[in-house]
Amino acid sequence: MAGSVAEGEEDQKKFCLQEVLDAYKMCLSEDKEVSLQHYVTGWRGLVKLLNSLGSVFSFISKDAVNKIQILVALMAGDSGSHYSTVQLMVEYELQNHLVDLTKRGNHPESGCRTLLRLHRALRWLQLFLESLRTSTEDSKTSTMCSEAYNVSLSQYHPWVVRKAAGMAFCMLPGRQEFFAALNVGSTEQAVAVLGEALPLISEVYQVTEELYAQRNLLDLP
Numbered sequence: 001m002a003g004s005v006a007e008g009e010e011d012q013k014k015f016c017l018q019e020v021l022d023a024y025k026m027c028l029s030e031d032k033e034v035s036l037q038h039y040v041t042g043w044r045g046l047v048k049l050l051n052s053l054g055s056v057f058s059f060i061s062k063d064a065v066n067k068i069q070i071l072v073a074l075m076a077g078d079s080g081s082h083y084s085t086v087q088l089m090v091e092y093e094l095q096n097h098l099v100d101l102t103k104r105g106n107h108p109e110s111g112c113r114t115l116l117r118l119h120r121a122l123r124w125l126q127l128f129l130e131s132l133r134t135s136t137e138d139s140k141t142s143t144m145c146s147e148a149y150n151v152s153l154s155q156y157h158p159w160v161v162r163k164a165a166g167m168a169f170c171m172l173p174g175r176q177e178f179f180a181a182l183n184v185g186s187t188e189q190a191v192a193v194l195g196e197a198l199p200l201i202s203e204v205y206q207v208t209e210e211l212y213a214q215r216n217l218l219d220l221p
């Protein structure tokens with residue numbers, strides 16, 4: 001188990017895309033159960049990368065960290081055994097009326113609504129990484145990032161968040177520097193790791209999306 005000391009050490013290590021890839025590799029079991037622990041580990045790695053890109057992104061990483069912490073607290077809590085997979089979490093919270101279904105009320109921090117925010121962000125990530133993977137030397141990271149955002153996550157954000165996100169995207173490092181920040185070797189190697197990571201991320205996204213759609217959870221307030 002990762003204790004607080006181990007976590008502290010982990011946070012100081014430099015971001016490496018391989019670490020995120022490994023988390024998504026372990027995220028799905030053979031019968032397509034989504035491990036919440038590995039899901040969270042994937043996000044932790046991504047937040048580390050975002051933080052390494054500069055403090056202009058901290059309003060984004062703070063929100064992601066807040067959501068990660070909510071999920072970690074649920075996993076570590078008295079009902080932790082119901083939070084080992086996304087499927088178990090959904091069943092447990094719905095059966096026990098722990099989710100605000102139509103408007104915010106007694107359960108503003110349910111696992112289901114918290115994970116949904118990260119799930120929507122995962123769609124942005126999938127689009128952005130695909131665009132990075134297939135980009136050419138003259139492609140701009142800020143354009144790729146905002147195009148991915150505009151067709152995904154932005155629809156869930158109010159104007160002011162969209163505006164702030166748009167300004168932050170302009171501060172992204174250029175393609176070459178961005179690939180270097182992924183810390184997996186040359187641009188070609190980074191492209192190869194992205195090619196390996198993308199199908200895994202897409203599958204985790206798809207399984208979660210189907211589960212949430214079946215249970216009518218895609219619009220949780």
Ligand SMILES: CCCCCCCCCCCCC/C=C/[C@@H](O)[C@H](COP(=O)(O)O)NC(=O)CCCCCCCCCCCCCCC
Nearest residue numbers: 046047049050059060063064117118121124145153161165
């Ligand atoms: C690399 C550039 C990073 C750009 C990140 C793109 C996403 C932009 C999201 C802007 C969110 C602003 C913060 C506020 C969000 C919340 O209002 C909103 C709704 O929450 P609520 O219902 O509890 O109120 N929250 C969210 O939608 C969740 C956002 C979570 C964003 C996590 C982003 C992590 C990004 C990691 C980047 C890693 C790059 C990877 C390259 C290999």
